Amino acid sequence: MSGVRWTKAEVAILAQIKKSGASLKNSMHLLPGRSYDAAEARARGMKRPAVPATRRIQLAMQDGKERTAREIGELVGLDRKSVNEYMRVAVTPGPNQWAHVARVEGLYRKSIYVYGPGVNAERPDSIEDLSDAQLDAMHRSSGSWWPLADQVVIAAMSAMCFVGRAAA
Numbered sequence: 603m604s605g606v607r608w609t610k611a612e613v614a615i616l617a618q619i620k621k622s623g624a625s626l627k628n629s630m631h632l633l634p635g636r637s638y639d640a641a642e643a644r645a646r647g648m649k650r651p652a653v654p655a656t657r658r659i660q661l662a663m664q665d666g667k668e669r670t671a672r673e674i675g676e677l678v679g680l681d682r683k684s685v686n687e688y689m690r691v692a693v694t695p696g697p698n699q700w701a702h703v704a705r706v707e708g709l710y711r712k713s714i715y716v717y718g719p720g721v722n723a724e725r726p727d728s729i730e731d732l733s734d735a736q737l738d739a740m741h742r743s744s745g746s747w748w749p750l751a752d753q754v755v756i757a758a759m760s761a762m763c764f765v766g767r768a769a770a
Contacts, residue, residue: 606635608644612633612636613644613648615632615633616633616641616644616645617648619637620630620645620647620652620653621653621760622653622661622689623653623657623658623661623662623678624658624661624669624677624678625676625677625678625679626638626641626642626645626679627679628677628679645769648674653683653709655678655680655688656688656691656692658678658679658680659674659678659680659685659688659689659692660700660717661718662674662677662678663715663717665717665719666716666717666718667716668704668714668715668716669714669715669716669736669764670712670713670714670715671683671685671686671712671713671715672685673688674689674715686713689701689713689715692715693713693715693722695722699719700717700718700719701716701717701718701719702715702716702718702719702720702722703715703722703723704716704720704723705723706724706725706726709740711725711726713725
């Protein structure tokens with residue numbers, strides 16, 4: 603739509619997106635026929651100030667759903683590391699706490715955040731502090747998921763190894 607003037611309805615939609623703090627990239631379906639670059643340029647030219655990242659995160663989290671930093675970042679247009687930095691401040695106990703860590707899960711101990719003050723879940727010990735036996739137990743598998751060997755593939759690999767070239 604190069605050169606086509608913006609309609610009042612499109613400008614109103616763009617203003618609403620900017621006011622709500624939603625990610626423009628995720629809201630482009632509301633502006634069919636407009637490119638992301640065109641919408642971004644038009645939004646920059648609008649008089650409304652941008653919504654701060656902390657406020658955008660708060661608005662995205664107000665539905666009460668549990669989310670990881672990656673999921674929050676996808677909603678508000680930030681990377682995971684930046685979201686974790688903002689959330690570290692948000693979950694700090696005190697009068698300014700507006701979110702809490704519901705639980706910590708996974709091998710990489712990712713925090714699951716929820717809107718609203720509350721008691722933060724305990725973080726497990728650091729991986730560096732675990733003994734070899736504990737690390738082995740975390741990474742051990744029963745092996746039941748491993749598929750049976752394919753005899754054709756084994757024969758082809760053996761042929762390649764012994765001959766030194768790809769099997770014909």
